[in-house]
Amino acid sequence: MAKLITGGLGFIGVHLAHALARKGEEVILFDVVSSSPLIKDIKDRVKIVQGNLASWAEVLEVVKQHKVDGIYHTGALLSASAEEKPITAYEVNAGGTFNVLEAARLFNVKRVVYTSTIASYGLGLHTVDEDTIQMPISMYGVTKVFSERLGEYYQRKFGVDFRAVRLPSIIGPGRGAGGASAYSTLMISGPALKRPYSVFVEEDVIMPILYIKDCVECLIRLYEADNARLKRRVYCIAGFSPTVKEIYDEVKRILPNADIKFKPDREMTEIVRSWPKYLKETKAFEDWGWKTKFLLKETVEDFIKEVQAHPEIYG
Ligand SMILES: NC(=O)c1ccc[n+]([C@@H]2O[C@H](COP(=O)([O-])OP(=O)(O)OC[C@H]3O[C@@H](n4cnc5c(N)ncnc54)[C@H](O)[C@@H]3O)[C@@H](O)[C@H]2O)c1
Known part of the structure; x- marks a missing residue:
């Protein structure tokens, strides 16, 4: 059984891939790009699958083909690119999350961990927590709030074990x-x-x-956390x-x-x-x-x- 990292050749994805490979996990990196200098040292220990999160068929295929039992969903257009290309950002960030959750539901994937962001809040706030109302003004923030709510819905409606963190700048x-x-x-x-x-x-x-080493540790700790202790699906990280x-x-x-x-x-x-x-x-x-x-x-x-x-x- 394998762990899938969407956006696996991105900054967080490659650091997470190193940590999972060190733990002896089978790791699949799904990304629109096919290589990264940051993955050279472990490229024989991970599998890279080039594909588009916005393509339902490609997401379905990677989950089915590799018998994925857990997903770290980090693939996305980040704030500047999302603002430049809001329609693509909608398809990749919002549509991509839908595709990931639907594939998780259909193939009984054990768990989905998602990387949300401080950009899901509105402007001019001093201190935020999980109860602060999210009023994002960017397409990036809007798609992140959507993905959080969709994950919670899939958890309630279909029992998909969705968990997410709202991260500061990594x-x-x-x-x-x-x-x-x-x-x-x-x-x-x-x-x-x-x-x-x-x-x-x-x-x-x-x-x-947040330092990248803490970020990776945080994602793995959330993945491994005892479900019975989780009172919510989305957590803020300071x-x-x-x-x-x-x-x-x-x-x-x-x-x-x-x-x-x-x-x-x-x-x-x-x-x-x-x-x-x-x-x-x-x-x-x-x-x-x-x-x-x-x-x-x-x-x-x-x-x-x-x-x-x-x-x-x-x-
Ligand atoms: N870096 C930060 O400061 C930060 C802070 C908060 C949240 N996050 C979230 O963490 C996640 C990862 O961020 P990152 O810093 O690694 O960003 P990144 O841009 O380095 O990585 C994102 C990866 O997603 C891939 N991707 C883009 N479009 C895709 C598509 N259509 N199909 C498949 N893959 C696609 C990119 O090629 C890239 O490798 C994102 O979801 C981001 O919103 C990042």
């Missing part, structure tokens, strides 16, 4: 340069590779962040919420020669300022014992160490 080696939140990754990975970096938001901006200056200070503590400048862009700063600054993860802790482990210091230290240890992958 940072770590291998994350792409796109999007307004990317500064938090690039101001660490750039200096780790001795490259200069100009930060495009103001120093006092606060954004919730991470930690540093200012940009605090990230800067931490990088400089480890790499005193880091060449980081501030060239704030008003539009980018406003986008990041409009997102919730803090998430509460009390319910995840109560129901399945989740607590964010990597805070600012541990994250920056580990991130720099990983990038410097593998310049052939991250350079």
